[in-house]
Amino acid sequence: MSSIKKDATAQQNADAYWKDTLKLLWIVLALWAVVSYFAGIFFASALNNIYLAGYPLGFWFAQQGSIYAFVVLIFWYAKQMGKIDEKHDVHED
Amino acid sequence: MDDLKLMTYIAVGLSFALYIGVAIWARAGSTKDYYVAGGGVHPVVNGMATAADWMSAASFISMAGLISAMGYDGSVYLMGWTGGYVLLAVLLAPYLRKFGKFTVPEFIGDRYYSQTARIVAVVCLIFISFTYVAGQMRGVGIVFSRFLEVEITTGLIIGMGLVFFYAVLGGMKGITYTQVAQYVVLIFAYTIPAIFISLQLTGHLLPQTGLGADLANGQPFLARLNTVVTDLGFANYTTSSKSMIDIVAITFALMAGTAGLPHVIVRFFTVPKVRDARSSAGWALVFIAILYTTAPAVGAMARYNVIATVNTHVAQDKPLLAQEANLKAEDRPEWMKRWEKTGLLKWDDKNGDGLIQHYNDKSKNPEVLAKAEALGYKGNELTVDRDIMVLANPEVAQLPNWVIALVAAGGIAAALSTAAGLLLVISAAISHDLLKGVIAPNISEKSELMAGRAASAVAVLVAGYLGYNPPGFVAEVVAFAFGLACASLFPTILLGIFSKKMNTQGAIAGMLTGLIFTFCYILYFKGIFITPMAENIPANWLFGISPEGIGSVGAILNVVVALIVSRVTPACPDHIQHLVEDIRTPRGAGTAHAH
Numbered sequence: 092m093s094s095i096k097k098d099a100t101a102q103q104n105a106d107a108y109w110k111d112t113l114k115l116l117w118i119v120l121a122l123w124a125v126v127s128y129f130a131g132i133f134f135a136s137a138l139n140n141i142y143l144a145g146y147p148l149g150f151w152f153a154q155q156g157s158i159y160a161f162v163v164l165i166f167w168y169a170k171q172m173g174k175i176d177e178k179h180d181v182h183e184d
Numbered sequence: 185m186d187d188l189k190l191m192t193y194i195a196v197g198l199s200f201a202l203y204i205g206v207a208i209w210a211r212a213g214s215t216k217d218y219y220v221a222g223g224g225v226h227p228v229v230n231g232m233a234t235a236a237d238w239m240s241a242a243s244f245i246s247m248a249g250l251i252s253a254m255g256y257d258g259s260v261y262l263m264g265w266t267g268g269y270v271l272l273a274v275l276l277a278p279y280l281r282k283f284g285k286f287t288v289p290e291f292i293g294d295r296y297y298s299q300t301a302r303i304v305a306v307v308c309l310i311f312i313s314f315t316y317v318a319g320q321m322r323g324v325g326i327v328f329s330r331f332l333e334v335e336i337t338t339g340l341i342i343g344m345g346l347v348f349f350y351a352v353l354g355g356m357k358g359i360t361y362t363q364v365a366q367y368v369v370l371i372f373a374y375t376i377p378a379i380f381i382s383l384q385l386t387g388h389l390l391p392q393t394g395l396g397a398d399l400a401n402g403q404p405f406l407a408r409l410n411t412v413v414t415d416l417g418f419a420n421y422t423t424s425s426k427s428m429i430d431i432v433a434i435t436f437a438l439m440a441g442t443a444g445l446p447h448v449i450v451r452f453f454t455v456p457k458v459r460d461a462r463s464s465a466g467w468a469l470v471f472i473a474i475l476y477t478t479a480p481a482v483g484a485m486a487r488y489n490v491i492a493t494v495n496t497h498v499a500q501d502k503p504l505l506a507q508e509a510n511l512k513a514e515d516r517p518e519w520m521k522r523w524e525k526t527g528l529l530k531w532d533d534k535n536g537d538g539l540i541q542h543y544n545d546k547s548k549n550p551e552v553l554a555k556a557e558a559l560g561y562k563g564n565e566l567t568v569d570r571d572i573m574v575l576a577n578p579e580v581a582q583l584p585n586w587v588i589a590l591v592a593a594g595g596i597a598a599a600l601s602t603a604a605g606l607l608l609v610i611s612a613a614i615s616h617d618l619l620k621g622v623i624a625p626n627i628s629e630k631s632e633l634m635a636g637r638a639a640s641a642v643a644v645l646v647a648g649y650l651g652y653n654p655p656g657f658v659a660e661v662v663a664f665a666f667g668l669a670c671a672s673l674f675p676t677i678l679l680g681i682f683s684k685k686m687n688t689q690g691a692i693a694g695m696l697t698g699l700i701f702t703f704c705y706i707l708y709f710k711g712i713f714i715t716p717m718a719e720n721i722p723a724n725w726l727f728g729i730s731p732e733g734i735g736s737v738g739a740i741l742n743v744v745v746a747l748i749v750s751r752v753t754p755a756c757p758d759h760i761q762h763l764v765e766d767i768r769t770p771r772g773a774g775t776a777h778a779h
């Protein structure tokens with residue numbers, strides 16, 4: 092672990108990086124919960140009155156939509172994390 | 185030998201030859217090859233291998249059947265087993281990759297600076313992995329016995345021999361590339377029949393849009409299916425009949441359980457960089473989503489087709505409860521007779537009229553029951569095991585024989601790829617964590633590799649035995665594995681990354697609380713090894729949460745106990761807090777395991 096820099100500016104930078112990371116993390120987890128728990132479970136019966144491509148919407152979220160959303164979320168997260176890594180200069184070579 | 189059986193032998197034989205060829209080409213030379221495939225696997229390749237590793241006999245064989253029987257309530261499996269990848273990508277995989285070691289117990293042991301924590305993690309891992317692998321071996325046995333008409337035992341021995349060959353020889357490197365081949369086989373085997381069936385019913389090429397589309401007569405498929413099942417006294421297909429809290433608990437337990445399964449986590453140790461671990465989780469989910477978004481269509485359409493087989497009024501839009509609608513037993517198709525032989529499909533002429541009456545004789549709708557009684561029905565006469573829906577699907581839809589043969593090869597691929605991944609984490613836990621880590625730290629790399637191979641040989645034999653004498657039904661055993669992963673490993677790893685102050689006492693107390701609580705709750709209602717101590721009904725459950733969902737409560741208990749204990753015991757030492765800070769930043773991942 093010789094690579095750990097203990098000076099104050101490096102520590103500040105690490106804290107700022109972690110703060111940005113956690114902010115993104117909460118956004119991703121919020122969206123994750125919205126497409127699955129909220130649209131697919133809590134509000135599923137209300138959404139079932141709306142139709143999307145022949146599907147009742149709540150049922151669609153539970154059996155199709157949430158899965159598509161998860162895929163998009165992970166790639167979006169990976170891209171945003173890449174930007175945060177570079178912003179704080181902690182990215183891999 | 186008939187045409188179908190011959191074709192099945194060819195399909196299964198060719199796929200086996202492919203796996204063996206790949207395994208020889210990619211065999212392991214060093215411990216790094218053996219545990220993490222040399223650490224240089226491309227993220228897309230790793231994603232595909234992860235998908236095969238993850239999608240087991242339960243996903244391939246059982247899931248669509250569960251959805252078919254449960255309708256909307258089957259969504260817990262769809263959301264639960266895919267949503268876990270979001271947790272993996274944002275909470276665990278990149279940080280564990282940065283840590284850069286070979287196994288999950290190794291992370292827990294180093295992070296919590298304690299051999300005891302490492303051993304507790306090994307115990308959790310072995311329990312989770314063995315329960316899971318027993319289900320896979322059982323799946324191999326079922327496919328062999330039905331399609332190749334050999335004894336389940338013979339099927340098991342062939343499966344064990346094959347897994348032994350490439351897991352023991354090839355280690356993680358062999359497994360990775362065989363899993364890629366197995367993914368290709370299983371995804372074709374799953375989607376081709378689904379495409380055929382979707383085309384037959386709705387004219388849509390994609391099952392994903394076919395499920396929402398209209399039947400040939402212009403009626404929306406899902407609306408027609410709802411009418412069919414409710415007219416026969418079953419629950420509405422597209423709405424829920426479970427309590428909401430239980431659905432939430434099961435979904436969360438499956439999500440966190442997925443993220444906490446050791447054989448899935450270690451796949452992310454094989455990619456070169458931290459950023460690859462993030463994108464690789466996305467690729468894994470892309471490959472998984474192809475099957476998981478097809479499964480709802482397979483389930484719903486199989487339900488419709490099976491009912492339509494025995495009730496001729498389904499396709500004609502006439503009242504379903506009518507004697508002239510019911511199929512004459514002597515006219516029943518060949519596939520029904522074939523499955524009757526396995527005991528997984530049963531027809532019983534309760535009222536002795538030679539017709540097959542299929543309806544819900546325990547319906548909550550008194551009108552259905554009264555009408556059935558007036559017609560002289562004496563109870564439901566057809567029972568179809570949920571586990572045969574996917575396997576029987578191409579036969580039900582009268583697809584060509586080569587499609588049926590392909591499904592058999594796909595089912596075996598799904599079971600073998602998962603079994604191999606599980607056996608590898610078991611062997612790594614024994615040779616790397618127990619032997620090298622605790623018992624004999626000075627062992628040479630060559631001896632460690634030998635010990636790893638010996639451990640996986642023993643693990644194969646135990647898995648085979650468990651597959652032959654399963655400690656309960658496959659679905660029950662799988663609920664066990666997820667509940668335990670959710671309640672023990674997932675929270676402990678999570679706290680290890682996100683709470684710098686979490687110490688060894690807190691982690692061990694939390695892990696044991698989660699593990700023991702979940703273990704006892706499932707045992708209390710399901711028995712498995714003992715006689716259940718209470719009837720497994722909602723009225724008896726804690727907060728109305730079923731044994732399948734109790735891992736969620738176990739995870740919360742784990743976190744609460746860990747936080748409380750860590751506040752009243754000696755603080756986490758400085759060098760560990762620095763280690764955690766180091767794990768959190770990506771730079772330097774390549775050299776991390778040199779220290």
